[in-house]
Amino acid sequence: VQLQASGGGLVQAGGSLRLSCAASGRFFSDYVMGWFRQAPGKEREFVAAISRGGGTTSKADSVRGRFTISRDNAKNTMYLQMDSLKPEDTAVYYCAIDLRPRGVETTTTAYDYWGQGTQVTVSS
Secondary structure, eight states: OOEEEEOOEEEETTOOEEEEEEEOSSOGGGSEEEEEEEOTTSOOEEEEEEOTTSSOEEEOTTTTTTEEEEEEGGGTEEEEEEOSOOGGGOEEEEEEEEOSSSSOOOSGGGOOEEOOOEEEEEEO
């Protein structure tokens, strides 16, 4: 499994970005997917995750109401729509995949493969 994250960039506070995570391999729709982020000097933290069919999502309190996670299984791609961005959202954003057959997980240890990360910088 290979994951390729893209869509990061520099945006002013209050702006929007849409991240994408393209997955290689078969049976993409069989796996829970997640987004995490890591700011300089901080641990990697959970942002959002989505179930295999897309019907169940989980989001961190810090992004609820501003970020939307979705997936298109026909395109093997997951998305993170980020609106009303704040300077504290600045981080490297990583997508990840959980290969085990279970519900949505929010811890880094639950995920098996990670993308390379994409930088999101929000200026004040």
